[in-house]
Amino acid sequence: MGKKLFAWIEKPVFGSRIRSDDVTRGEKWLGYLLGPMGALLLNAVLSSYLNVYYTDVLNLTGLWGGAFLVVFPIASKVIDAITNIIMGYIIDRTRTKEGKARPWLLVSAPLVAVTGVLLFTVPRASAAVQAVWVMLSYNLFYSFAYTIYSMSHGLMVPLSTRDGTQRGSLSVFNQIANVMMTGIVVALLFPMLIMPAIGVDRTKWIVLMSLLSILALPLTLAEYYFTRERVTLEGQQEGGGEQSVPFLTQLKAIFTDKYMLIIYVYFFINTFGTVIKNMSLVYFCNYVLGTSNDGVTQTMISVIGGIPMGIGIFAVWPLAKRFGKRNVTLVGFALFAAGSAICWIFPKNMVMMLVGQFIKNIGGLPGSYVFMAIFADVLDHMEWKTGFRSDGVAMSVYNTISVAMVGVCTGVFNGLLTNAGYVAPYYDAAGQLIAVQSEAVQGVITFGFVGLETITGVIMAVLIIFLNVEKTIGKKQEEMRARHEKLN
DSSP: OOTTTTGGGGSGGGSOSOOOSSOOHHIIIIIIIITTHHHHHHHHHHHHHHHHIIIIISOOTTGGGGTHHHHHHHHHHHHHHHHHHHHHHHHHTOOOTTOSSHHHHHHHHHHHHHHHHHTTOOOSOOHHHHHHHHHHHHHIIIIIIHHHHHHHHHTHHHHHOSOHHHHHHHHHHHHHHHHIIIIIIIIIIIIIIIHHHHTTOHHHHHHHHHHHHHHHHHHHHHHHHTOOOHHHHHHHHHHSSOOOOOHHHHHHHHHTOHHHHHHHHHHHHHHHHHHHHHHHHHHHIIIIISOTTOSSHHHHHHHHHHHHHHHHHHHHHHHHHHHOHHHHHHHHHHHHHHHHHHHHHOTTOHHHHHHHHHHHHHHTHHHHHHHHHHHHHHHHHHHHHHSSOOHHHHHHHHHHHHHHHHHHHHHHHHHHHHHHTOOOOEEOTTSOEEOOOOHHHHHHHHIIIIIHHHHHHHHHHHHHHTOOTHHHHHHHHHHHHHHHHHHO
16 A cells, blocks of 8 residues: 555655654754644643533533534544544555654645644534534544554554664654644733633634634644664665565554553553643633633643743653663652652642642653653564564554543543533623532542542553563564664
8 A cells, every 4th residue: 555645745745854773863853843743732722622612612611401512522533433444554554754643644634734723623503513513523633643643653653673772762752742732832922921811712713723723734744754764774775665464463463462462451541640730730720720811820830831841851861761660660660659648638828739730740740751752662662573664553553542532531431520510601791701610529620630630640650560662672673683784
């Protein structure tokens, strides 16, 4: 697959600007730091605020007796999960001189921009029309456009190089892009400046999100042009193309490998806690710790969270190299759980919340910065064991977990809010904004923001104990290099 579909990509104009066999400085800064920022920024904003747009701007909380915002996200993510599996199958069977995943970055660039705009241009019409538009636009973005992007983007680090040091460096740069978008722009600028400015004004929301969607286009193109799939090209050089392996054979290899199963369980638990936490953040700062869009509470929480993530840029990889990725991540999750517990005990005390958030985010550093490097090690381990790559299928399962959790968590969270008696902000007769929630609603929000991650932190620390793939990965990579040299 890909020879006919991507015949046009063989033209020089679409060729990668990276030619070196080793990772270059431009590759790090443009392909793995700057390039992903557009799509990651858009996704980060959507993760934190799309549900707010539905509940507070469009006022869809009561639609279908409160069932719409519970059922539609879950149903949509079933579709998304299916498209992820299909996309993984397609990527593993794409054959071009630009690789198997990178061409799909190029395809995703305009799709993400257009569908991102459609998410917010919901017409002022009947509830039925709005519901249909929301469902269609949501699935066009998440089940189609962003699935193509996230699948191909997620494989850039594993397919970039076999060199552990270079791969770890790219993993860190990739995560810096994510942290800058979520930890600085979305977590700091949005609550401090942007949200107070746009409030619940639908027109302002549409203008803002259209600009962010359009911004993703040129940056995703930069990610395409300044990356290179060395691992894929290595396989193509051996015999004129990568080995075509049956889909079911790849699935069997994935689900019978202990390290991959641990990775998936770990990711399931981590994603479940993180998605609920991200959805709860705005509500927690507006209704539990602070007041609606006060411009201070969420900024304070985010600043304390951003300081450790900034430190991690310089500290986490040297620590991982010295003590091992698994060991550093294990200690990190112990701190993560402890910090979350402090926040859970003192949810309305700003000082204790900031202390707990600082400890929690210090603990979360290793998992944030080195996870993709561990995932890449597991993919190499599987190739060593089976003799073939299963990158696309493995990433499709990974992404399926992610998208399924988003849908499930959105439905669960909205259901809990509705059952607890959540009331959307409204203006009274005097023109004053009323944004107050009951103790029951505050309890649900507090558990979502800090309680759940206390539990998931403990579970992840236990799981990491068994993820010791890096102990033998160096020797396995040497054996694979010897195989390739023999074939060449």
